[in-house]
Amino acid sequence: MSTKNATVEYGLLVKSAKQLVQIVNGGQKSLTSSGQGQGYIEKLGNDSEVRQWLGCNKVEKVIDASNKVVMPGLVDGHTHAVWAGDRVHEFAMKLAGATYLDVHKAGGGIHFTVRHVAEASEDQLFNDLRIYLLKMLQAGTTLVEVKTGYGLKWESELKMLRVIERAIRDESIAIDISVTYCAAHAVPIGMTAEEATVNIIEEQIPELQRLRLAGEIHVDNIDVFCEVGVFDVNQTIRILKAGIEIGLKMGASLNSTSMSHLEEISDEGIEAMSQSNTVAVLLPTTAYILRLQPPPARKMIKAGVAVALGSDFNPNAHCFAMPIVMHLACIQLKLTMQESLVAATLNAAASLSRSDVSGSLEEGKYGDILVLDAPRWEHLIFQLGSHHHVIEYVIKRGRVVHQSSRLS
Ligand SMILES: [Zn+2]
Numbered sequence: 348m349s350t351k352n353a354t355v356e357y358g359l360l361v362k363s364a365k366q367l368v369q370i371v372n373g374g375q376k377s378l379t380s381s382g383q384g385q386g387y388i389e390k391l392g393n394d395s396e397v398r399q400w401l402g403c404n405k406v407e408k409v410i411d412a413s414n415k416v417v418m419p420g421l422v423d424g425h426t427h428a429v430w431a432g433d434r435v436h437e438f439a440m441k442l443a444g445a446t447y448l449d450v451h452k453a454g455g456g457i458h459f460t461v462r463h464v465a466e467a468s469e470d471q472l473f474n475d476l477r478i479y480l481l482k483m484l485q486a487g488t489t490l491v492e493v494k495t496g497y498g499l500k501w502e503s504e505l506k507m508l509r510v511i512e513r514a515i516r517d518e519s520i521a522i523d524i525s526v527t528y529c530a531a532h533a534v535p536i537g538m539t540a541e542e543a544t545v546n547i548i549e550e551q552i553p554e555l556q557r558l559r560l561a562g563e564i565h566v567d568n569i570d571v572f573c574e575v576g577v578f579d580v581n582q583t584i585r586i587l588k589a590g591i592e593i594g595l596k597m598g599a600s601l602n603s604t605s606m607s608h609l610e611e612i613s614d615e616g617i618e619a620m621s622q623s624n625t626v627a628v629l630l631p632t633t634a635y636i637l638r639l640q641p642p643p644a645r646k647m648i649k650a651g652v653a654v655a656l657g658s659d660f661n662p663n664a665h666c667f668a669m670p671i672v673m674h675l676a677c678i679q680l681k682l683t684m685q686e687s688l689v690a691a692t693l694n695a696a697a698s699l700s701r702s703d704v705s706g707s708l709e710e711g712k713y714g715d716i717l718v719l720d721a722p723r724w725e726h727l728i729f730q731l732g733s734h735h736h737v738i739e740y741v742i743k744r745g746r747v748v749h750q751s752s753r754l755s
Contacts, residue, residue, distance in 0.1 A: 360401075423672075437663065469506055714742060
C-alpha cells in the first residue's frame, strides 16, 4: 500500500518506569498511548519491547519515569459535586455538640443546600463545579460520578443536569463524568414521599428521557435515598424500575450496579450483595466526618462483595481527594493498601459500568495515567495529605493535564 513507508506520530510515551501498576496480571514496565486517536493505550511493555514496536514512528511527547511509578488514574465512584451554599457553619455546630436534629432546626441539612441550589444561577453552579472538577483532576481523579439531587423538583434538577452537561462538553475540563439522576435524594418540602415518587415517575423521568433522546443531556445512572423517613423500599423499587425502563443503571436496591452509604448494612444485606453483581461503593470520609460507624468492609470482602470507593464530596463533607479517601479506607475500614487501590480504580470504574475503558492500564483502554514521584505506589496512600507532591503528572486520554511544581 502507498502508506507502506509512512510513519505514525504517537501522542505520548512514558518510559523506564520503576514500577508499572496495571491492576491486572503482567510484568510490563513502560507504555505508550496515542494522542492522535481517542487517547487509548496502544502498547504496554518493557522499554526494549516498546522501542522495537515503535520502530521509526515518532512520539510527540516523552516522559522519563525513571525512579517513578506509573499507575492508572483514580476513579471516584460517588459525589454530589454540584451545589451552592457553604455548610462550614454546620461543621462548627456539630463540633460544639449539636445533634443532627439541632442542625435541622437551625435551618441546616440537605434543605439548606436545596434552597441555595434553587436560588443559584446556572453560571454560578457551573463555575463552582468546574473548579471542583479541575481540583479533582489535580488530585489524581480521571473519572468521577456526579449526582443531581439538590434540586428534587424538576426545574432545579434540570438546572443541575444542564450544569453537568456543560462540564461534559467543556474541553478545558478533561475529567470523565458519569451522571446520576438522583431526584429521590430527599422529599421536597410541601410534598409527601408518595407524591414525590409519583412526580418523579410520571413527570420527571419522561421529560428526562425526552431530553436524553434529543441529545441535550447525558444521564447514565439513577439513584434513590432509601431510608426510613425518606423513600421506603416500595417507592424506591418503583422509581428505579422507571429509570431502568429508559435504560439507566441502578445505584441502589437489589441486582443493581452499585450501592453506597452502606454504614448500616446487615449480614443478610451483605449476603444478598455477594450473590448479585452489585459493587459496594464505600465512603470512608462520610463515616469519618459525621462520626458514623464505618461500614463493615472486611465482612463484605470476605463474603466476596466487590468493594469500590467514593469521596461522597458534598457541601457537608468537603473532601474530593481520593488518596485521602484511600488512606481512610485503610485505617477506618481496615482495607489493605492493595484492596484500597483496586477499590479506587477498577472496582469504582465497574460500579459505573466503565471498566471496559477505565480503571486499569491495559492496551485498548484510555490512557488515564498517574506518574508518581515516588519509588513505590504505596506512597500515594501512605503520605497522608501530600498527594499534590506525590502525583507528578496526571494524564487523561494520553494528554498531560496536570504537572506538579517540583521542589528543589
Ligand atoms: Zn452521598
